[in-house]
Amino acid sequence: MDIKSLDLFSQEFHQNPYDYYSKIRPHQPFAKVKMFNEGEQHSWMAFTYEAAVAVLKDQRFIKDMRSVFPDVTDENLPPISQSMLFVDPPDHRRLRSLVQSGFTPKRIARLRGRIEEIAREQAWLMRNKGTVDFIEEYAFPIPIRVICELLGIPSEDRLDFQRWSNVMVEMSDNSIYDEAMIEFMAYLEKVIEKKRVSPKEDLLSDLIQAEEGGDRLTVSELYGVVMLLIVAGHETTVNLIANGLLALLTHPAQLALLKEDHTLVALAIEELLRFNGPVEFSTDRWAKESFTFMGQKVEKGDHVIVSLASADHDPSAFTDPSILDITREKSPHLAFGKGIHYCLGAPLARLEGEIALRVLLEEYPCLSLAVELNELEWRQSLIIRGLKQLPIKLY
Ligand code: HEM
Numbered sequence: 315m316d317i318k319s320l321d322l323f324s325q326e327f328h329q330n331p332y333d334y335y336s337k338i339r340p341h342q343p344f345a346k347v348k349m350f351n352e353g354e355q356h357s358w359m360a361f362t363y364e365a366a367v368a369v370l371k372d373q374r375f376i377k378d379m380r381s382v383f384p385d386v387t388d389e390n391l392p393p394i395s396q397s398m399l400f401v402d403p404p405d406h407r408r409l410r411s412l413v414q415s416g417f418t419p420k421r422i423a424r425l426r427g428r429i430e431e432i433a434r435e436q437a438w439l440m441r442n443k444g445t446v447d448f449i450e451e452y453a454f455p456i457p458i459r460v461i462c463e464l465l466g467i468p469s470e471d472r473l474d475f476q477r478w479s480n481v482m483v484e485m486s487d488n489s490i491y492d493e494a495m496i497e498f499m500a501y502l503e504k505v506i507e508k509k510r511v512s513p514k515e516d517l518l519s520d521l522i523q524a525e526e527g528g529d530r531l532t533v534s535e536l537y538g539v540v541m542l543l544i545v546a547g548h549e550t551t552v553n554l555i556a557n558g559l560l561a562l563l564t565h566p567a568q569l570a571l572l573k574e575d576h577t578l579v580a581l582a583i584e585e586l587l588r589f590n591g592p593v594e595f596s597t598d599r600w601a602k603e604s605f606t607f608m609g610q611k612v613e614k615g616d617h618v619i620v621s622l623a624s625a626d627h628d629p630s631a632f633t634d635p636s637i638l639d640i641t642r643e644k645s646p647h648l649a650f651g652k653g654i655h656y657c658l659g660a661p662l663a664r665l666e667g668e669i670a671l672r673v674l675l676e677e678y679p680c681l682s683l684a685v686e687l688n689e690l691e692w693r694q695s696l697i698i699r700g701l702k703q704l705p706i707k708l709y
Contacts, residue, residue: 317345328692331594331699332636335361335624344369344608349617349696357617358610363648365608366625370652372607375599375618376402377655382600382615388534392495394482394545397538399597399655406654409539412524412531414658416464416517422661425460429666432459433673440708445684448704453555454548456670460662461547465540466516467505474501479545484695502537517543543659551663553592553700555670558583560690560704561590563683565638572640573679576672582640583667587649588626589638594699596620596651622648623699678708 317338321327327334338345343362349355360366369375378401379386394400398409415421433456440451454476462469474497481494506522513519521539525531531539562569562582572578601616612618626647627635650657657663674681684705691702 317342317347320347322347322349322696323694325692328694328699329688331623332627335621335627336636339624339628344610355617357619358612360618360620361624361628363625363628363631366620366622366648367652368608369599369618369620370596370648370655373402374602374605374607376602377406377597377599378402379598379600382602393499393534393537394541395538396532396535397542398658399542399546400538403654408530409535410658412521413517413539413543416520417658417662419661422665425464425662426665426669428463429456429460429669430673432456433669434677437673437677440678444709445705445707448559448706449552449556449701450703452674453552453559453670453704456555457551457663457666458548460666461543464516464547465518465543466509466514467518471501475544475548479549480693482545483549483698484693498541499537502540506536506540546657546659547662549698549700550592550659551666553698554583554587554663554667556701556704557590557592557699558586558667558671559674559681559706560683560701561586561638563681563706564687568638568640572671573675576675578640579668579672580664581642583664583671584645584647585638585640585642586667588632588635588642588645588647590699591623591626591647591649592699593649593651593697594621594623594695595697596622597655597697619696620648622651680709682707 320334320338339361344358344360344365346356347359349357360369376382377399379391379395380388381402388396398406401409436452436455440446443451446452455472458472458475459469462472478494478498481491506518509518510522510526513522518540521531521536525533525536562572568582572582596619599618599620601612601614601618604614605612625631626649629635631646632642650660650663684707690704693700693702
Protein backbone atom coordinates (compact mmCIF):
# COMPACT_ATOMS: atom_id res chain seq x y z
CA MET A 315 0.00 0.00 0.00
CA ASP A 316 1.23 3.50 -0.82
CA ILE A 317 1.55 5.28 2.49
CA LYS A 318 0.81 8.60 0.78
CA SER A 319 -2.80 7.49 0.33
CA LEU A 320 -3.27 6.76 4.05
CA ASP A 321 -6.06 9.07 5.24
CA LEU A 322 -6.08 8.92 9.03
CA PHE A 323 -9.36 10.83 9.11
CA SER A 324 -11.51 8.75 6.80
CA GLN A 325 -14.30 6.52 8.12
CA GLU A 326 -12.90 3.71 5.90
CA PHE A 327 -9.66 3.86 7.84
CA HIS A 328 -11.45 3.96 11.22
CA GLN A 329 -13.73 1.05 10.31
CA ASN A 330 -10.72 -1.25 10.12
CA PRO A 331 -7.36 0.46 10.67
CA TYR A 332 -5.74 -2.91 11.33
CA ASP A 333 -6.11 -3.87 7.67
CA TYR A 334 -4.31 -0.71 6.59
CA TYR A 335 -1.61 -1.26 9.19
CA SER A 336 -0.97 -4.82 8.06
CA LYS A 337 -0.26 -3.53 4.55
CA ILE A 338 2.02 -0.71 5.68
CA ARG A 339 3.92 -2.37 8.56
CA PRO A 340 6.07 -4.90 6.65
CA HIS A 341 7.50 -2.23 4.32
CA GLN A 342 7.43 0.90 6.48
CA PRO A 343 8.30 0.25 10.12
CA PHE A 344 8.90 3.95 10.73
CA ALA A 345 7.72 6.34 8.05
CA LYS A 346 6.40 9.81 7.30
CA VAL A 347 2.63 10.25 7.03
CA LYS A 348 0.40 13.19 6.22
CA MET A 349 -1.19 14.27 9.47
CA PHE A 350 -4.00 16.62 8.60
CA ASN A 351 -6.56 16.80 5.82
CA GLU A 352 -5.47 20.29 4.99
CA GLY A 353 -1.93 21.58 4.71
CA GLU A 354 1.19 19.59 4.09
CA GLN A 355 2.31 18.70 7.59
CA HIS A 356 4.00 15.31 7.67
CA SER A 357 5.00 13.47 10.80
CA TRP A 358 6.93 10.32 11.58
CA MET A 359 4.85 7.36 12.63
CA ALA A 360 6.10 4.09 14.14
CA PHE A 361 4.13 1.10 12.85
CA THR A 362 6.03 -2.01 13.99
CA TYR A 363 6.26 -3.22 17.58
CA GLU A 364 10.04 -2.81 17.49
CA ALA A 365 9.87 0.78 16.20
CA ALA A 366 7.09 1.65 18.66
CA VAL A 367 9.06 0.46 21.70
CA ALA A 368 12.22 2.14 20.38
CA VAL A 369 10.46 5.52 20.03
CA LEU A 370 8.73 5.31 23.41
CA LYS A 371 12.00 4.50 25.20
CA ASP A 372 14.32 6.86 23.30
CA GLN A 373 14.94 10.02 25.34
CA ARG A 374 15.91 11.90 22.17
CA PHE A 375 12.19 11.99 21.38
CA ILE A 376 11.01 14.50 23.92
CA LYS A 377 7.58 15.73 25.01
CA ASP A 378 8.14 19.38 25.89
CA MET A 379 7.72 21.56 22.78
CA ARG A 380 9.35 24.46 24.59
CA SER A 381 12.72 22.65 24.42
CA VAL A 382 12.74 22.49 20.62
CA PHE A 383 10.73 25.53 19.59
CA PRO A 384 12.04 28.66 21.33
CA ASP A 385 9.00 30.72 20.26
CA VAL A 386 6.65 28.39 22.18
CA THR A 387 6.18 29.73 25.70
CA ASP A 388 3.97 28.93 28.69
CA GLU A 389 1.55 31.65 27.59
CA ASN A 390 0.72 30.06 24.24
CA LEU A 391 0.36 26.52 25.58
CA PRO A 392 -2.81 25.13 27.19
CA PRO A 393 -2.51 24.30 30.92
CA ILE A 394 -2.63 20.56 30.24
CA SER A 395 0.78 20.97 28.56
CA GLN A 396 2.20 21.65 32.01
CA SER A 397 1.19 18.19 33.17
CA MET A 398 3.47 15.13 33.41
CA LEU A 399 2.41 13.77 30.02
CA PHE A 400 3.83 16.77 28.17
CA VAL A 401 7.08 17.39 30.03
CA ASP A 402 10.45 15.66 30.34
CA PRO A 403 12.67 14.78 33.30
CA PRO A 404 13.35 16.17 35.83
CA ASP A 405 9.93 17.95 35.85
CA HIS A 406 8.26 14.73 34.72
CA ARG A 407 9.56 12.82 37.74
CA ARG A 408 8.52 15.55 40.17
CA LEU A 409 5.00 15.85 38.75
CA ARG A 410 4.41 12.11 38.47
CA SER A 411 5.64 11.44 42.00
CA LEU A 412 3.01 13.81 43.42
CA VAL A 413 0.15 11.55 42.33
CA GLN A 414 1.84 8.18 41.87
CA SER A 415 1.11 6.90 45.38
CA GLY A 416 -2.64 7.28 44.79
CA PHE A 417 -2.55 4.98 41.74
CA THR A 418 -0.55 1.95 42.89
CA PRO A 419 -2.25 -1.43 42.32
CA LYS A 420 -2.62 -1.79 46.13
CA ARG A 421 -4.36 1.59 46.59
CA ILE A 422 -6.53 1.01 43.55
CA ALA A 423 -7.59 -2.46 44.76
CA ARG A 424 -9.28 -0.73 47.72
CA LEU A 425 -11.70 0.88 45.27
CA ARG A 426 -13.03 -2.48 44.08
CA GLY A 427 -16.17 -2.41 46.22
CA ARG A 428 -17.09 1.17 45.29
CA ILE A 429 -16.50 0.61 41.55
CA GLU A 430 -18.69 -2.48 41.73
CA GLU A 431 -21.48 -0.42 43.37
CA ILE A 432 -21.25 2.24 40.65
CA ALA A 433 -21.28 -0.35 37.85
CA ARG A 434 -24.28 -2.13 39.41
CA GLU A 435 -26.16 1.20 39.75
CA GLN A 436 -25.50 2.10 36.12
CA ALA A 437 -26.60 -1.36 35.01
CA TRP A 438 -29.85 -1.04 36.99
CA LEU A 439 -30.55 2.40 35.53
CA MET A 440 -30.82 0.72 32.09
CA ARG A 441 -33.28 -1.90 33.38
CA ASN A 442 -36.48 -0.71 31.72
CA LYS A 443 -34.93 0.29 28.44
CA GLY A 444 -34.87 -2.21 25.60
CA THR A 445 -32.25 -0.52 23.43
CA VAL A 446 -29.65 1.91 24.74
CA ASP A 447 -26.61 3.83 23.62
CA PHE A 448 -24.21 1.74 25.67
CA ILE A 449 -21.62 4.53 25.76
CA GLU A 450 -23.95 7.15 27.19
CA GLU A 451 -25.71 4.85 29.66
CA TYR A 452 -22.88 2.64 30.92
CA ALA A 453 -19.36 2.96 29.48
CA PHE A 454 -19.14 6.72 30.06
CA PRO A 455 -20.69 7.21 33.53
CA ILE A 456 -18.63 4.53 35.32
CA PRO A 457 -15.08 5.87 34.80
CA ILE A 458 -16.11 9.50 35.10
CA ARG A 459 -17.91 8.88 38.41
CA VAL A 460 -14.84 7.02 39.71
CA ILE A 461 -12.32 9.70 38.76
CA CYS A 462 -14.58 12.45 40.15
CA GLU A 463 -14.83 10.60 43.48
CA LEU A 464 -11.06 10.10 43.60
CA LEU A 465 -10.44 13.78 42.96
CA GLY A 466 -13.31 14.87 45.18
CA ILE A 467 -15.24 16.86 42.56
CA PRO A 468 -18.96 16.62 41.74
CA SER A 469 -19.73 14.08 39.03
CA GLU A 470 -23.01 15.87 38.19
CA ASP A 471 -20.90 18.16 36.00
CA ARG A 472 -19.78 15.20 33.90
CA LEU A 473 -21.52 16.30 30.72
CA ASP A 474 -19.41 19.45 30.75
CA PHE A 475 -16.26 17.34 31.25
CA GLN A 476 -17.33 15.20 28.35
CA ARG A 477 -17.74 18.23 26.10
CA TRP A 478 -14.38 19.74 27.10
CA SER A 479 -12.53 16.43 26.81
CA ASN A 480 -14.04 15.72 23.40
CA VAL A 481 -12.72 19.03 22.15
CA MET A 482 -9.28 18.15 23.50
CA VAL A 483 -8.95 14.71 21.93
CA GLU A 484 -10.86 15.28 18.68
CA MET A 485 -9.86 17.52 15.83
CA SER A 486 -11.55 20.81 16.67
CA ASP A 487 -11.38 24.35 15.32
CA ASN A 488 -9.03 26.62 17.24
CA SER A 489 -11.90 28.87 18.30
CA ILE A 490 -13.94 25.95 19.68
CA TYR A 491 -10.84 24.63 21.45
CA ASP A 492 -10.03 28.02 23.01
CA GLU A 493 -13.60 28.53 24.17
CA ALA A 494 -13.73 25.07 25.76
CA MET A 495 -10.42 25.66 27.55
CA ILE A 496 -11.63 28.98 28.97
CA GLU A 497 -14.77 27.28 30.31
CA PHE A 498 -12.81 24.31 31.69
CA MET A 499 -10.33 26.64 33.45
CA ALA A 500 -13.11 28.80 34.92
CA TYR A 501 -14.79 25.66 36.23
CA LEU A 502 -11.57 24.35 37.79
CA GLU A 503 -10.86 27.73 39.36
CA LYS A 504 -14.19 27.60 41.20
CA VAL A 505 -13.74 23.98 42.32
CA ILE A 506 -10.15 24.56 43.47
CA GLU A 507 -11.02 27.71 45.41
CA LYS A 508 -13.87 25.90 47.18
CA LYS A 509 -11.57 23.02 48.05
CA ARG A 510 -8.89 25.38 49.41
CA VAL A 511 -11.42 26.67 51.94
CA SER A 512 -12.68 23.23 52.96
CA PRO A 513 -10.19 20.48 52.11
CA LYS A 514 -11.31 16.85 52.37
CA GLU A 515 -9.63 13.46 52.13
CA ASP A 516 -9.27 13.39 48.38
CA LEU A 517 -6.65 13.72 45.65
CA LEU A 518 -7.49 17.33 44.80
CA SER A 519 -7.02 18.42 48.43
CA ASP A 520 -3.61 16.66 48.46
CA LEU A 521 -2.58 18.38 45.25
CA ILE A 522 -3.68 21.79 46.55
CA GLN A 523 -1.62 21.17 49.67
CA ALA A 524 1.43 20.40 47.47
CA GLU A 525 0.83 23.62 45.55
CA GLU A 526 0.46 25.65 48.74
CA GLY A 527 3.75 24.14 49.96
CA GLY A 528 5.25 26.22 47.14
CA ASP A 529 8.20 24.18 45.96
CA ARG A 530 6.57 21.06 44.53
CA LEU A 531 3.76 22.26 42.26
CA THR A 532 3.00 25.63 40.63
CA VAL A 533 -0.58 26.90 40.17
CA SER A 534 -0.55 26.19 36.42
CA GLU A 535 0.85 22.69 37.04
CA LEU A 536 -1.99 22.11 39.51
CA TYR A 537 -4.54 22.99 36.80
CA GLY A 538 -2.61 20.86 34.31
CA VAL A 539 -2.61 17.70 36.42
CA VAL A 540 -6.30 18.00 37.33
CA MET A 541 -7.20 18.47 33.65
CA LEU A 542 -5.03 15.51 32.65
CA LEU A 543 -6.60 13.23 35.25
CA ILE A 544 -10.13 14.22 34.22
CA VAL A 545 -9.43 13.72 30.49
CA ALA A 546 -7.17 10.63 30.76
CA GLY A 547 -9.34 9.25 33.52
CA HIS A 548 -12.39 8.80 31.37
CA GLU A 549 -11.84 9.30 27.62
CA THR A 550 -9.77 6.16 27.63
CA THR A 551 -11.59 3.75 29.92
CA VAL A 552 -14.97 4.57 28.33
CA ASN A 553 -13.61 3.26 25.08
CA LEU A 554 -11.94 0.25 26.67
CA ILE A 555 -15.40 -0.79 27.90
CA ALA A 556 -17.23 0.08 24.65
CA ASN A 557 -14.62 -1.18 22.14
CA GLY A 558 -14.23 -4.26 24.31
CA LEU A 559 -17.94 -5.02 24.23
CA LEU A 560 -18.04 -4.45 20.47
CA ALA A 561 -15.16 -6.90 19.94
CA LEU A 562 -16.95 -9.52 22.03
CA LEU A 563 -20.29 -9.02 20.28
CA THR A 564 -18.60 -9.51 16.93
CA HIS A 565 -16.78 -12.65 18.18
CA PRO A 566 -19.65 -14.68 19.69
CA ALA A 567 -17.51 -17.73 20.54
CA GLN A 568 -15.22 -15.56 22.69
CA LEU A 569 -18.22 -13.91 24.32
CA ALA A 570 -19.70 -17.34 25.08
CA LEU A 571 -16.41 -18.42 26.65
CA LEU A 572 -16.39 -15.39 28.92
CA LYS A 573 -20.04 -15.85 29.89
CA GLU A 574 -19.30 -19.44 30.83
CA ASP A 575 -16.31 -18.51 32.95
CA HIS A 576 -16.27 -15.01 34.44
CA THR A 577 -12.86 -15.64 36.01
CA LEU A 578 -11.41 -15.10 32.52
CA VAL A 579 -12.35 -11.42 32.68
CA ALA A 580 -8.90 -10.13 33.73
CA LEU A 581 -7.21 -11.95 30.84
CA ALA A 582 -10.00 -10.84 28.51
CA ILE A 583 -9.37 -7.19 29.37
CA GLU A 584 -5.68 -7.56 28.42
CA GLU A 585 -6.67 -9.06 25.07
CA LEU A 586 -9.33 -6.41 24.44
CA LEU A 587 -6.75 -3.69 25.18
CA ARG A 588 -4.50 -5.25 22.56
CA PHE A 589 -7.12 -6.17 20.01
CA ASN A 590 -9.17 -2.97 19.83
CA GLY A 591 -7.63 -0.71 22.46
CA PRO A 592 -8.92 2.79 23.22
CA VAL A 593 -5.66 4.69 22.65
CA GLU A 594 -4.79 4.24 19.00
CA PHE A 595 -1.87 6.66 18.90
CA SER A 596 0.63 7.86 21.47
CA THR A 597 0.66 11.55 22.27
CA ASP A 598 3.11 13.86 20.45
CA ARG A 599 6.85 13.58 20.69
CA TRP A 600 9.51 15.83 19.12
CA ALA A 601 13.05 15.07 17.97
CA LYS A 602 15.40 16.92 20.31
CA GLU A 603 18.24 16.74 17.78
CA SER A 604 18.91 15.48 14.24
CA PHE A 605 19.88 11.79 14.09
CA THR A 606 19.39 8.56 12.16
CA PHE A 607 16.63 6.40 13.58
CA MET A 608 15.71 3.01 12.12
CA GLY A 609 17.54 3.93 8.95
CA GLN A 610 15.69 7.24 8.54
CA LYS A 611 17.08 10.75 8.85
CA VAL A 612 15.11 12.52 11.57
CA GLU A 613 15.58 16.29 11.85
CA LYS A 614 15.54 18.33 15.05
CA GLY A 615 11.95 19.42 15.78
CA ASP A 616 10.33 16.65 13.71
CA HIS A 617 6.98 15.48 15.06
CA VAL A 618 6.80 11.77 15.96
CA ILE A 619 3.90 9.57 17.04
CA VAL A 620 3.47 5.86 17.58
CA SER A 621 0.59 3.80 16.30
CA LEU A 622 0.03 1.68 19.39
CA ALA A 623 -2.76 -0.11 17.53
CA SER A 624 -0.45 -1.13 14.69
CA ALA A 625 2.28 -2.30 17.10
CA ASP A 626 -0.25 -4.40 18.99
CA HIS A 627 -1.19 -6.19 15.76
CA ASP A 628 2.38 -6.87 14.69
CA PRO A 629 2.88 -10.60 13.99
CA SER A 630 6.51 -10.34 15.09
CA ALA A 631 5.28 -9.66 18.64
CA PHE A 632 1.97 -11.60 18.77
CA THR A 633 0.98 -14.96 17.33
CA ASP A 634 -2.05 -14.58 15.04
CA PRO A 635 -2.59 -10.95 16.04
CA SER A 636 -5.82 -10.59 14.06
CA ILE A 637 -7.46 -13.31 16.14
CA LEU A 638 -9.27 -12.30 19.31
CA ASP A 639 -8.28 -14.83 21.95
CA ILE A 640 -9.34 -13.93 25.47
CA THR A 641 -7.22 -16.73 26.89
CA ARG A 642 -4.01 -15.28 25.40
CA GLU A 643 -1.39 -15.35 28.13
CA LYS A 644 1.42 -12.88 28.87
CA SER A 645 0.53 -10.18 26.40
CA PRO A 646 3.27 -7.54 26.13
CA HIS A 647 0.79 -5.10 24.52
CA LEU A 648 1.51 -1.40 24.31
CA ALA A 649 -2.03 -0.18 25.01
CA PHE A 650 -0.74 1.67 28.11
CA GLY A 651 2.45 2.86 26.37
CA LYS A 652 5.99 2.11 27.50
CA GLY A 653 8.91 3.92 29.13
CA ILE A 654 8.70 6.81 31.55
CA HIS A 655 5.24 7.94 30.39
CA TYR A 656 3.70 4.47 30.88
CA CYS A 657 0.08 5.00 31.89
CA LEU A 658 -0.23 6.04 35.52
CA GLY A 659 -3.86 4.96 35.56
CA ALA A 660 -3.31 1.41 34.21
CA PRO A 661 -4.25 -0.38 37.49
CA LEU A 662 -7.42 1.72 37.74
CA ALA A 663 -8.36 1.24 34.08
CA ARG A 664 -7.85 -2.52 34.35
CA LEU A 665 -9.99 -2.77 37.48
CA GLU A 666 -12.76 -0.58 36.02
CA GLY A 667 -12.73 -2.56 32.78
CA GLU A 668 -12.91 -5.92 34.57
CA ILE A 669 -15.73 -4.88 36.88
CA ALA A 670 -17.73 -3.09 34.18
CA LEU A 671 -17.62 -6.08 31.86
CA ARG A 672 -18.37 -8.70 34.52
CA VAL A 673 -21.30 -6.77 36.01
CA LEU A 674 -22.71 -6.14 32.53
CA LEU A 675 -22.64 -9.83 31.62
CA GLU A 676 -24.15 -10.79 34.96
CA GLU A 677 -27.03 -8.32 34.59
CA TYR A 678 -27.59 -8.63 30.83
CA PRO A 679 -26.45 -12.04 29.56
CA CYS A 680 -28.40 -11.72 26.28
CA LEU A 681 -27.21 -8.42 24.90
CA SER A 682 -26.64 -7.85 21.19
CA LEU A 683 -25.80 -5.11 18.69
CA ALA A 684 -28.86 -3.03 17.77
CA VAL A 685 -27.49 -1.82 14.41
CA GLU A 686 -25.43 -3.25 11.56
CA LEU A 687 -21.68 -3.11 12.09
CA ASN A 688 -21.16 -0.76 9.14
CA GLU A 689 -23.61 1.74 10.64
CA LEU A 690 -21.31 2.43 13.58
CA GLU A 691 -19.41 5.69 13.32
CA TRP A 692 -15.94 6.22 14.74
CA ARG A 693 -14.77 9.48 16.31
CA GLN A 694 -12.23 11.63 14.49
CA SER A 695 -9.28 11.65 16.83
CA LEU A 696 -5.55 11.39 16.57
CA ILE A 697 -5.33 9.76 19.99
CA ILE A 698 -8.49 7.90 20.85
CA ARG A 699 -10.11 4.98 19.05
CA GLY A 700 -13.74 5.24 20.05
CA LEU A 701 -17.27 5.08 18.69
CA LYS A 702 -19.67 8.01 18.60
CA GLN A 703 -22.43 5.70 19.84
CA LEU A 704 -22.84 1.99 20.47
CA PRO A 705 -26.55 1.06 20.28
CA ILE A 706 -27.23 -2.29 21.93
CA LYS A 707 -30.30 -4.36 22.74
CA LEU A 708 -30.28 -5.42 26.36
CA TYR A 709 -32.61 -8.41 26.13
C1 HEM B 1 -7.97 1.77 29.24
C2 HEM B 1 -7.67 2.92 29.72
C3 HEM B 1 -6.39 3.65 29.47
C4 HEM B 1 -5.48 3.52 28.45
C5 HEM B 1 -5.53 2.56 27.28
C6 HEM B 1 -4.44 4.49 28.69
C7 HEM B 1 -3.34 4.66 27.89
C8 HEM B 1 -2.30 5.53 28.15
C9 HEM B 1 -1.11 5.68 27.32
C10 HEM B 1 -0.87 4.93 26.01
C11 HEM B 1 -0.32 6.59 27.91
C12 HEM B 1 1.06 7.05 27.41
C13 HEM B 1 0.94 8.02 26.27
C14 HEM B 1 2.27 8.37 25.63
O1 HEM B 1 3.33 7.88 26.06
O2 HEM B 1 2.23 9.16 24.69
C15 HEM B 1 -0.98 7.03 29.12
C16 HEM B 1 -0.46 7.95 30.00
C17 HEM B 1 -1.15 8.40 31.11
N1 HEM B 1 -2.37 7.94 31.58
FE1 HEM B 1 -3.51 6.49 30.77
N2 HEM B 1 -4.73 5.18 29.84
C18 HEM B 1 -5.90 4.68 30.36
C19 HEM B 1 -6.54 5.08 31.52
C20 HEM B 1 -6.07 6.01 32.39
C21 HEM B 1 -6.69 6.39 33.63
C22 HEM B 1 -7.95 5.76 34.19
C23 HEM B 1 -5.92 7.38 34.17
C24 HEM B 1 -6.05 8.16 35.43
C25 HEM B 1 -6.96 8.23 36.25
C26 HEM B 1 -4.81 7.60 33.28
C27 HEM B 1 -3.82 8.51 33.49
C28 HEM B 1 -2.69 8.64 32.70
C29 HEM B 1 -1.63 9.59 33.00
C30 HEM B 1 -1.59 10.56 34.16
C31 HEM B 1 -0.67 9.43 31.99
C32 HEM B 1 0.66 10.19 31.85
C33 HEM B 1 1.77 9.43 32.51
C34 HEM B 1 3.12 10.10 32.36
O3 HEM B 1 3.28 10.98 31.52
O4 HEM B 1 4.01 9.73 33.14
N3 HEM B 1 -4.93 6.76 32.20
N4 HEM B 1 -2.19 6.37 29.24
